[in-house]
Amino acid sequence: MTDLAPAPGGVPLAASLADFAALARDVLPPEVYDFVAGGSGTETALAGNRAALDRITVLPRMLRGVHRPRTDASLLGRPHALPVAVAPMAYQRLVHPDGEPALAAAAHAAGVPYVVSTLSSTTVEEIAAAGGPTWFQLYWLRDRAMVRELVDRAHRAGCTALMVTVDVPILGPRLRDVRNGFALPPEVSAANLPGSRDDLAHAGVPGTSAVARHTSAVFAPALTWSDIDWLRGQTDLPLVVKGILDPRDAVLAADAGADAVVVSNHGGRQLDAAPAAVTMLPEVLTAVGDRCEVLVDSGIRGGVDVLRALALGASGVLVGRPLLWALAVAGRAGADAALALLAAELRDALTLAGCADPAEARDLRTITGG
Template sequence: MPTDPPAACLADLAERARAVLPADVWDYVEGGSGAEVTLRANRAALDRVAVLPRMLRGVHTPDLRVELLGRPSALPVAVAPMAYQRLVHPDGEWALATAARDAGVPYVASTLASTAVEQVAATGAEVWFQLYWLRDRGLVVDLLDRVGAAGCRALVVTVDVPLLGRRLRDLRNAFRLPAGVTAANLRGGRGDLAHGGAPGVTPVATASAFAPALRWSDLDWLRGRTDLPLVVKGVLDPRDAVEAVGVGADAVVVSNHGGRQLDGAPASAAVLPEVVAGVGDRCEVLLDSGVRSGTDVLRALALGASGVLLGRPLLWGLAAGGRAGAGRALSILADELRDALTLAGCADPAAARNLRTMRTD
């Protein structure tokens, strides 16, 4: 019986994922908010970044290793936080975290994961925990205690979701989470919030539990509650990046939530250089939203990022082949980045940050 050839790029995994996922789940994974202007802009902005390669640099096999938040990573990449991964494969977060462990990169576990953080941490992966700020501060304190007890290495607080962006694909599909997929990190029966509300009103009804009026003083309180490195995710305006540094952030993630929040917000890559210039060397800067290849990682590094968060392509791999599929996605990315660094004359990711870029139209 003929078999499919190995995926050669991440786009191949997207085709395979689409073939196996229900249409409404595919739309949930791939969709953005509103008219999806920002979703499309993320790709367009990265495609406009031309990198000027250096010649005769004596580079043969680049060293891909970096430090992220002071800890070693095999690539300048972390797995982005993504909710409800059991939607695309029964092994969900466990499989993707295990693939991240095998690849030697950090895995960011979501508050809205369909597998509890304790089980994710038990894979042995380098786990960072992504926190959605909840109306019930007691739940926030409970999560912080559990994150510390589980051995998570960093806390990533998402600041761009006072409410969910209006996601038209989900509304038109009347999308609902299946009964077996819940918010496993919300104790005390709160996981059932994932199934509340009318069909299509929101794909993640737990949004009703989000605190919509978060302030910088809340992050200052959070900084005082944990000794873990603090990452602020969802920053686009350089002024907010400076505010994050002021409350003790160790890193910021330049992100528009993959085009799923404010439609009409700028592409993450378009504002990355301004954020890097704004914070200087006071914290690390990571890029999220739109990364689809090793070349995109090179572009992000050349624009000043310390690394990237990779999201949807890993869900494609997970959907297409579980743990092995997710591992294949990370392997493809590593191969592409190795080639890109070699062709750009860079011995390592640090050298890529000294490359010049041009904008093409």
């Protein structure tokens, strides 16, 4: 049964993982809250992710003798405590001074992989030193030598998987950031990219996003499948391609040697006309069959959503904003509380669905409502 997550001193923080968003709004500067919460354009895709998940119902099984289900599952061939990884999220020191190391330590304590963003505000080496399974997320840069160096650094740091994000040829138009003239504060920077025009990210100009100017200067806008072929040749780590929506692209990712794809619309932060990620999950699963694992993100807000994804056939999910909100509220303690809540919510959902473990959840039937 899900209990209130305790803050330091025993003060309840949240009754559900989704509660952390409102709590974070109370502690963050408005422009930082908007940077994390916002989507692209009119935020149609952002809202669509949640609406699509809410339309998915799961047919529970009865009299299955399930009392306390297991939550452990395999991702990329390794066992983890939950079928969950912490999604790559940029600049976590924006929301709390302890930033990425605190959330990574909480993830490792919870037994789930932590995905380091290329745009993390702490280096991959320092984050990986927290121990536990660490994956590295790669944005493709204009400087191919720097791409190669990031891959080499991920290897040396002990990362156990490489995730390349393919849906950001340019940064989607984050209109909240434009209206706020958002720029990074001096103490927050892209720690993995020393010297890569970081000054642009700190130069606030009314009516523009400094973060968008920075990424435009350093990201390569014309990635092709030949680049993924090249990347496959640079590493023997499991390769994950993140940002897939069209099943045809999922097939091309498998053809290029991807071990997994993440069905994702980048949390509603890229193409505002993109469908909800979970909507495309069944078609992607059908297209790739057993050629690679299929994970999903974008809009996952609790244990019931994890159950929905598993019932649709996903191997697991990436969880992003809720954990960042929890970090904002109480640092490492908030992240610990959030991950404990997520585990409890998933146990409750599995029990109520009559499933002894996540594998059984993949045999559940789903119905998509209106």
